[in-house]
Amino acid sequence: MPLSILKEPEFLGIVIGLLFGIIAKIMLLRTDYRQYPTYPHGKVIHMSLGVIAAGLGALVVPALLSKEYTAVTFLTLAAQQFRDVRRMERETLTEIDDLELVPRGNAYIEGIAMVFEGRNYLVIFSALIASLFTVLFVWYWGVVAGILSLLVAKMFQKGKSIEHIADVHIADVKIEDPDLFVESIYIMNVGLREDIEIIKENGVGLVLTPKNDNSKVTLSGLGQRQALLHNLSTLLGVYRDSGEPTLIPMAKLDLESGKLAIFILPREKDPQKILRAVKGAPIVENSVRMPTEAYKGGKA
Known part of the structure; x- marks a missing residue:
C-alpha cells in the first residue's frame, strides 16, 4: 500500500x-x-x-x-x-x-x-x-x-425509568382470609394456609402513585406492569418455584385513584434496595401513552 x-x-x-x-x-x-x-x-x-x-x-x-x-x-x-x-x-x-x-x-x-x-x-x-x-x-x-x-x-442509550412518572413507597401487606391486599388495594385470593404463612413472612407491598394523567395510563398498561414485575424479580430474586401460581408477583390497579399496587416475594428484603429497584425499572416504550396531548391546555 x-x-x-x-x-x-x-x-x-x-x-x-x-x-x-x-x-x-x-x-x-x-x-x-x-x-x-x-x-x-x-x-x-x-x-x-x-x-x-x-x-x-x-x-x-x-x-x-x-x-x-x-x-x-x-x-x-x-x-x-x-x-x-x-x-x-x-x-x-x-x-x-x-x-x-x-x-x-x-x-x-x-x-x-x-x-x-x-x-x-x-x-x-x-x-x-x-x-x-x-x-x-x-x-x-x-x-x-x-x-x-x-x-x-x-x-439515546438510557430511557426514562419509573421514578420519572411515579412516586413509590413501601406499603403494608394485609390478609383478610382469604383475600390479599396491599394497603386497601385488592390483589388476589389466597386459599392455602401454607401460602398464607409464606406471604406473611416474605411478602412485600409497594404502591406507585402516578405523577400526572399520562403516567396513570402508562402504569395501567399490562405490558408495563409485567416488565416491572420481571425487573424486580431479576434484581431482588423471587420466593417461588414453578407450579405455584399463588406465589407469583402481581400488580393491580386502584381504579379510583390510578395508583398501582405491587405484591412481591423477594429474596432480598432490604427496603432501600427494593425502592431503588422499583424506581430504576425502565419504562417500556410500547406502553407509553400521552392522552393529555390531545387536549390543548386542558386535562384528559
Whole structure:
C-alpha cells in the first residue's frame, strides 16, 4: 500500500468513521443484571453486526464524493439486516420467556428487540458523522465530530425509568382470609394456609402513585406492569418455584385513584434496595401513552 494513500481524506474518513462506529457499538453494548445479551456468544453476534454497521456508515461519504451512488443502496440492505436482528431478538426472547419464573411479557420483549435494532442505526450515525467531517475538513475535526456523536449516542442509550412518572413507597401487606391486599388495594385470593404463612413472612407491598394523567395510563398498561414485575424479580430474586401460581408477583390497579399496587416475594428484603429497584425499572416504550396531548391546555 503506497504511503500516500494514508494521507487521502477519503481513506482517513473511512478509518476514523469505522473507529468511532466500533467505539459507539462497544459503548452501547453491555451485559447488565439481566444477562442479556449473553456472554460471550451473544456479544460476538452483536459486535459483528456493529462492525458491519460502522463500515457502512464510514463508506457513505467517500462513496458519494466518488459519485458511486449505487453504493449508497447498501444502506437499504443494512436496514433490512437490522430488521432481521430485531426479529431474531424477538423470537429468541419469546422462546425463553416461557422458562422464566416471572416472564418478561411481549411488550418488554418488543422493547428490547427495538433497542438492539435502533442502536445499530446509532452506530451508523457515529461512523457517518466522523467520516463526513474528516473528509470535508481535516482529520482532527473528524475526531471532534466523532466524540460529539458518541455523546449523542449515549443520550439515546438510557430511557426514562419509573421514578420519572411515579412516586413509590413501601406499603403494608394485609390478609383478610382469604383475600390479599396491599394497603386497601385488592390483589388476589389466597386459599392455602401454607401460602398464607409464606406471604406473611416474605411478602412485600409497594404502591406507585402516578405523577400526572399520562403516567396513570402508562402504569395501567399490562405490558408495563409485567416488565416491572420481571425487573424486580431479576434484581431482588423471587420466593417461588414453578407450579405455584399463588406465589407469583402481581400488580393491580386502584381504579379510583390510578395508583398501582405491587405484591412481591423477594429474596432480598432490604427496603432501600427494593425502592431503588422499583424506581430504576425502565419504562417500556410500547406502553407509553400521552392522552393529555390531545387536549390543548386542558386535562384528559
